[in-house]
Amino acid sequence: MEIFYILLFGAMAAVVAALELSKTSKDRITTSSAFTSFKNNYLLVYSLMMAGDWLQGPYVYYLYTTYGFGKGEIGQLFIAGFGSSMLFGTIVGSLADKQGRKRACVTYCITYILSCMTKHSPQYKILMVGRILGGIATSLLFSAFESWLVAEHNKKGFEQQWLSVTFSKAIFFGNGLVAILSGLLGNFLVDTFGLGAVAPFDAASCFLIIGMIIILTSWGENFGDSSENKDLLTQFKGAAVAIASDEKIALLGAIQSLFEGSMYTFVFLWTPALSPNDEEIPHGFIFATFMLASMLGSSIASRLLARSAKVESYMQIVFTISSASLMLPIVTSFLVAPSKVKGEGMSFGGYIQVLGFCVFEACVGIFWPSIMKMRSQYIPEEARSTIMNFFRIPLNIFVCIVLYNVEAFPITVMFGMCSIFLFVASILQRRLLVIAESQKPKPQDWTAMKERDPEDEPLNA
Numbered sequence: 001m002e003i004f005y006i007l008l009f010g011a012m013a014a015v016v017a018a019l020e021l022s023k024t025s026k027d028r029i030t031t032s033s034a035f036t037s038f039k040n041n042y043l044l045v046y047s048l049m050m051a052g053d054w055l056q057g058p059y060v061y062y063l064y065t066t067y068g069f070g071k072g073e074i075g076q077l078f079i080a081g082f083g084s085s086m087l088f089g090t091i092v093g094s095l096a097d098k099q100g101r102k103r104a105c106v107t108y109c110i111t112y113i114l115s116c117m118t119k120h121s122p123q124y125k126i127l128m129v130g131r132i133l134g135g136i137a138t139s140l141l142f143s144a145f146e147s148w149l150v151a152e153h154n155k156k157g158f159e160q161q162w163l164s165v166t167f168s169k170a171i172f173f174g175n176g177l178v179a180i181l182s183g184l185l186g187n188f189l190v191d192t193f194g195l196g197a198v199a200p201f202d203a204a205s206c207f208l209i210i211g212m213i214i215i216l217t218s219w220g221e222n223f224g225d226s227s228e229n230k231d232l233l234t235q236f237k238g239a240a241v242a243i244a245s246d247e248k249i250a251l252l253g254a255i256q257s258l259f260e261g262s263m264y265t266f267v268f269l270w271t272p273a274l275s276p277n278d279e280e281i282p283h284g285f286i287f288a289t290f291m292l293a294s295m296l297g298s299s300i301a302s303r304l305l306a307r308s309a310k311v312e313s314y315m316q317i318v319f320t321i322s323s324a325s326l327m328l329p330i331v332t333s334f335l336v337a338p339s340k341v342k343g344e345g346m347s348f349g350g351y352i353q354v355l356g357f358c359v360f361e362a363c364v365g366i367f368w369p370s371i372m373k374m375r376s377q378y379i380p381e382e383a384r385s386t387i388m389n390f391f392r393i394p395l396n397i398f399v400c401i402v403l404y405n406v407e408a409f410p411i412t413v414m415f416g417m418c419s420i421f422l423f424v425a426s427i428l429q430r431r432l433l434v435i436a437e438s439q440k441p442k443p444q445d446w447t448a449m450k451e452r453d454p455e456d457e458p459l460n461a
Contacts, residue, residue, distance in 0.1 A: 004351060005285050012292040012358065019299045029165050029306050035158050039166050041218055042149055043173055045105075048211035049141060050174035052112055054182035055204040056134075058287070059190065063197040067122040079400050081131040081138070086396035088132065089139025089389065094235055096140070096385040097224025101148035102215060104385070108140035109212035116201040116208075143388040150376050150384065151222040161308070163376055167369035168302035175368060176295030180288045187284055224382045239386040248378045251432045253391040256371055258425040259319070261398040262418035263364055266326065268402070269414055270357055273329050274350045276411075281346050286354065293358040297365020304366075311370050312433035318370070319426035322363035326419045328356035330412045374432075 031039075064074045096104035111133050118130030153163055189199040243249050270290075275281050304314060336349035346354075379387050402414070 002346070004346075005282055005289070008354070008358070009285065009289045009292065012289055012296065016292055016296050016299060019296065019303075023303070026307060029161060031162050031165065032158075034156070035162055038153075038156065038158070039162075039169070041214070042166060043169055045211050045214050045219075046145060046170050046174045047178045048207045048214070049105075049108070049145065050178050051182050052109075052204040052208040052211070053138075053141060054179045055186050055200040055207070056116070058183060058186060058284070059197050059200045063119060063201075064127070066197050067127075069124070073124065075403055077127060077131045079403050080128055081135040082396045082399045082403070084132040084135025085139045086135075086393050086400075089136045090393060092136050092140065094239070094386040094389055096144045096147060097235060097383055100221045100223055101144050101151060101385065102219045102221045104140055104144035105148060105215050105219070106212055108137050108144060109208045109215070111140070112137040113205045113208050116205045119198050119201045139389055139392060142392070143385045146372060146375070147224070147385040147388065148219070148222060151224075151381060152220060154381070155220075155222060160376075161305075164305035164369065164373050165302070167372040168298050168305060171298040171365060171368040172295055172302070176291050176298060176365065179291040179294075183284055183288055183291075224384055224386070235383065235386050239383045239390055242380055242383060242387060243390065246378070248432060248435055249387065251428050251435070252371075252374055252378055253387075253394075255319075255425045255428050255432070256391050257394040257398070258421045258428070259322075259367055259371075260392075260395050261402075262322075262326065262421045264395070264399050265402050265414060265418050266357075266360065269411060273353060273411055273415070274346060279346050279350065281350075289354075289358065290361040293361035294365035297362035297367075298369060299365075300362070301366045301369045305369065305373065310433070311373050312429065312436050315367075315370055316426050316429045316433065318363050318366050319422050319429055322360050322367075323419045323422035323426065325356045325360040325363070326415050326422065328353050329415045330419075333412050 061074060064077060069077075092104075092107065115130045115133035115137060118126050118133070121127065149166065150163065153166070154160075185203060186200040189195050189203060190197060193199075243253060270286075271281075271283065274286070305311070332349035332352050336347070336352070375384075375388065
């Protein structure tokens with residue numbers, strides 16, 4: 001392995017450790033012991049859920065190739081997963097508001113375990129069923145757990161600012177540390193122990209079962225709008241009206257779709273971008289480095305949120321930086337001569353792109369806890385899961401289109417499109433800031449609204 005990767009990984013790990021160890025009282029939010037217990041329980045469950053997801057990711061494509069499927073058939077399977085998330089996932093995820101968020105989280109575990117079980121079959125139809133189940137599970141993972149957390153947090157009477165602590169820690173552990181450990185575990189199972197490409201899916205099922213047991217034994221139930229006279233169509237109409245009538249919610253949904261659409265496209269593009277001529281690159285090590293960069297971003301976000309930084313303000317900068325970072329493949333294609341020898345190590349342009357991609361992953365690490373914070377502020381509680389799944393509809397449509405046409409456009413065009421989307425997100429974020437500031441009560445308004453204390457009234461003679 002080239003020294004570049006080791007130095008980059010070591011430097012990234014050192015920066016993350018330094019940031020975490022150097023936190024002062026200003027970078028930490030003082031909470032209660034009851035909240036700490038609640039937070040740790042959620043982080044344990046969330047980490048187990050994410051382990052169940054991360055263990056599968058690196059081996060889905062590889063497993064399909066071992067069963068003898070080609071790019072076209074594999075592409076159809078992936079499209080089925082995102083299409084399922086858009087259609088069935090939106091319906092099932094929206095039921096969480098009416099049927100209960102805890103129940104939806106348990107449904108996620110069961111659905112994903114069944115999806116993992118289908119990976120034992122080489123039959124295309126059974127694998128297709130597994131992808132559909134996986135799409136439903138993905139929608140639940142990114143809506144039901146957050147909805148349960150926000151509602152339970154408020155039910156227990158914890159301070160609103162404390163939510164940001166849970167959000168940032170969930171991303172630091174669940175999307176960072178757990179991702180790295182899951183990658184290492186999967187590598188041991190498949191390569192070191194030679195248990196086959198299906199082994200990570202069995203391990204994922206084990207983590208999901210453990211998490212489900214903790215949910216069943218320690219979580220309380222909470223709902224959005226559980227009124228008996230509201231059917232699913234009425235819920236959808238209510239969510240659509242909320243989005244259409246409140247520009248803040250609409251902007252938030254557009255921002256989320258633009259960023260996540262670019263993020264998922266990046267997942268498909270980074271490997272061919274770094275090895276255009278089949279250069280030998282350590283995929284697992286680069287992936288682990290990206291996850292460290294994401295941890296770095298979540299650590300930065302925790303400091304910003306602890307200091308009560310305006311999320312709507314600093315996210316403009318984050319989106320602009322992420323847009324610039326994904327322009328690097330285009331810039332290097334013009335400024336750096338590509339390697340013409342197949343099978344060699346990464347080119348100089350590739351090294352530059354790796355650094356840029358690490359910056360983008362750091363922006364991803366900042367994005368997650370920040371968007372969670374804004375969703376907790378702007379999305380109404382009674383339709384939280386429904387609206388969050390509505391946000392994923394344009395995202396899934398976009399990803400399906402990209403997957404279907406991934407070979408139709410040069411990779412630089414795809415990166416350019418993502419960069420434009422991210423720049424548009426920064427503009428929309430600016431608009432959200434302006435609206436939020438304009439609707440914020442001014443100090444004199446608070447004075448006028450304040451009720452006079454009866455004791456201050458003069459007594460009648």
